[in-house]
Amino acid sequence: MKRRDFFKNTTLATAGAALLPTLGFGHSMDKKAGKTAKNIIFLVSDGMSTGTLNMANLLLHRKEGRKSRWVSLYEENKAVRALMDTASANSLVTDSGAASSAWGGGVRVNNGSINVNPDGSSNKPILQKFKAAGKAVGCVTTVPITHATPAGFCIATKSRDDQEGIARQYLTLKFDVMMGGGTEFFTSNKRKDKADLFREYSQQGYSVVRTRKEMMATSPSVGTPILGVFHDNALPYTLDRAQDKHLQETMPTLAEMTSQAIKHLKNNKKGFVLQVEAGKVDWAAHANDIGGLLYDQIAFDDAIGVALDFAEKDKETLVIITTDHGNANPGLYSNEKADENFDKIQKFKHTNDWILTGISRDSSLKQLIERVEAAQSIAITSDEAQILLKHIRALDETGIYNPKKLPFSQLAQIQYNYTSVGWGSIHHSADYVELAMVGPGSELLKPFVKNVELHKIMLQACGVVS
Structure with missing residues (x-):
């Protein structure tokens, strides 16, 4: 570049930068500074690396001709946007318990704990604060309702x-809506103490629902809390649910749980606070499962749509x-067939989890190859299938999110040849992450924040004194 062109372009860039605040870049177009939020809907795609958000948007655009609601907020300049530092008290790389505790308790705690400090003292969780202020509160998630992210609030x-x-x-807190998975933590035949918590919740006045039909039939009623537990452990992956009519009839989507929760909570005169978590995004990232990851991210985006639609009509809700x-830092990587390979994910019918849980030590190469092709329209080679069978027979991979020790990483490495999607690891990362706010209170957000700052922002946005 010529020297005079450099200065010319630099001058234009500087002028353009000066116009950014006027154009509202990074700021909600309809924000009302100083207006108090009556409600908060806090949506969390657990373990979402930037690449997950990017690829879900690309998949939607190429498959359905539309953008994700999250990215559309940026594109249409409707949200305040920030980067967030996610560290815990004892590590640059947080776990979900410490991360949710930073939001929920307003203090960074060590990984592994929830709102409990290293000295043994505890921090009062934010939903307890909002409940004490008269608001209705609740959580919905695609993993156990007792899992780290809802628990942190x-x-x-x-x-x-x-x-x-x-x-x-949870039983004694009587939060207004709690829905997700985790049947084993409530049933007498699976709890160590043999207590029947479903019965105890009913006796305490809860409306207990166990299926999608029961959830959808529940009538909003102020003062009657709802406990919905729909599946052992986590709910099925979105991609697998889409191929199973029984699961579609019995298991609610995250968007459906969000909608039903809002219908129940909105009747409270002093407003509500709801946490919504796409927990299986994190589990898919741990497994390097691209089908599980992207379609659950899209299901989360559907829940964003429910929240934004309500907030647009309500005008008093901070989203x-x-x-x-x-987690795992997935990305679409360059090669001459990158577009063609990435588009293969559009034809996926099942997750890697579905593939591998249906294979045993006694399965043949032919059976494995046919199962992969039926699930994802990918024809892996005999050599690639042999790699997977070798690991299945040795059961050499382990971890909290892979108790069956299945070769998720090996399958993901093989899939790279067909999808052009690669992974950095199977673990959480210290990346700064995306944060967006829309509605009253969004003006409180700075361009860069620590996770603990959200605790104070939420309380301040609603005018609640801690």
């Missing part, structure tokens, strides 16, 4: 793994959209 415990104890803590941390 609700309770305090030394160990995030004490999900039986978390289920019991917060973010993630607690990155």
Whole structure:
């Protein structure tokens, strides 16, 4: 570039930058500074790296000709946007319990704990604060309702793994809506103490629902809390649910749970606060499962749509959209067939989880190859199938999100040849993450924040004194 052109372009760039505040870049077009939010809907795509958001948008655009609602907020300049530092008290790389505790308790705690400090003291969770202020509160998730992210808004415990104890803590709090998976933490035949928490919740005045039909039939009623637990462990992946009529009839989507929760909570005169979590996005990232990841991210985007539609009509709702941390750093990588390969994901019918859980040590190469092709229209080679069978027979991979020790990483590496999607790891990352806000209170958001700052922003947005 010639020197005079450089200065010419630099001058234009500087002038353009000066116009950005006027154009509203990074700021909600319809924000009303100083207006108090009556409601908050806090949406979390757990473990969402930037590449997940990007690829879900690309998949939607190429498959359905539309953009994701999240990216559209940016494109249409309708949200305040920021980067968020997600560290915990003892690590640059947080886990979900510490991350949700930063939002929920307003203090960074060590990984593994929920709203409990290293000295043993605890921090009062934000939903308890909002409940005390007279608001209706609740959580919905695609993983156990007792899992780390919803728990961080609700309770305090030394160990995030004490999900039986978390289920019991919820009982006395009488939060207005709690829905997700985790049947094993409520049923007498699976709890260590043999307590029938479903019965105890009913006795305490809860409306207990166990299926999508029961949830959809529930009539909004102020003062009657709802507990919805629909599946052992987490709910099925969106992609697998779409191929199973029984699952479609019995398992609600995240968008449906969000809609029903809002219908129930909105009748409270002092407003409500709802956390919505796409927990299976994180689980798919741990498994390097691109089908599970992107279609659950799209299901999360549908829930964003429900929240935004309500907020647009309501005019008193702050919508917060973010993630607690990155995970696995997936991305679409360059080669001469990148577009063609990425488009193969449009034809996926099942996740890698479905493929591998249907293969045993006794399966043949032919059976494995046919199962992959039926699930994802990918014809892997005999050598590639042999790699997978070798690991299945050795069962050499482990981890909290892979208790069956299945070769998820190996399958993902093979898939790279067909999808051009690669992965950085199977673990959380320290990446700064996306954060967007729309509605009253969004003007409080700075371009760069620490996760703990959201606690104060939420309270301030609603005019609630901590």
